[in-house]
């Protein structure tokens with residue numbers, strides 16, 4: 001029986017995925033190459049340091065750890081600049097309705113994001129109180145596709161993985177949920193998120209009842 005819903009943040013609750021992409025693209029451009037939207041799919045849900053390693057490998061660059069720390073900080077500064085004007089208006093369509101259904105159904109909720117900026121974003125959009133547990137990039141040692149971020153969320157809520165549903169827009173995030181032993185709802189394209197148990201374009205096109213029926 002399902003007792004908890006675990007939500008990714010970037011690309012599920014709020015469209016910060018585009019800002020991560022813009023900031024990484026700017027960094028790649030300054031280094032003399034470009035990253036496509038398709039390449040960016042593989043960066044979604046991946047930690048800041050792992051993303052930088054993938055980008056540098058893509059551009060055929062090998063840099064010192066010192067330089068990499070500097071570039072990661074630069075990307076984050078640009079990202080923070082892009083998200084600084086965000087407000088509750090940026091919450092994705094369907095999220096508010098879906099969360100009121102979640103409360104009605106008496107389900108527990110946790111955030112499972114590898115972003116170290118997750119608490120800041122939640123404050124900006126006024127959704128900190130929507131989650132009983134918040135697992136972010138500062139609380140984990142391994143990013144997605146490792147299941148740690150979700151297994152920690154389940155543990156903090158006091159539920160087992162089999163009692164959880166994960167909502168994810170990233171290939172790495174879907175894999176993390178599956179490896180954690182959870183039912184995974186992929187939000188995006190069925191081609192990209194083929195590993196998910198159920199795929200929908202966004203939370204707007206789902207109801208809690210549809211999800212619970214699909215799990216049973």
Ligand code: BG6
Nearest residue numbers: 010020044045047048115116117
């Ligand atoms: C994930 C994003 O939520 O967080 C990734 O999908 C991002 O694109 C990762 O790299 C880490 O985020 P941050 O904010 O700690 O750099």
Ligand code: MG
Nearest residue numbers: 008010011170
């Ligand atoms: Mg995401």
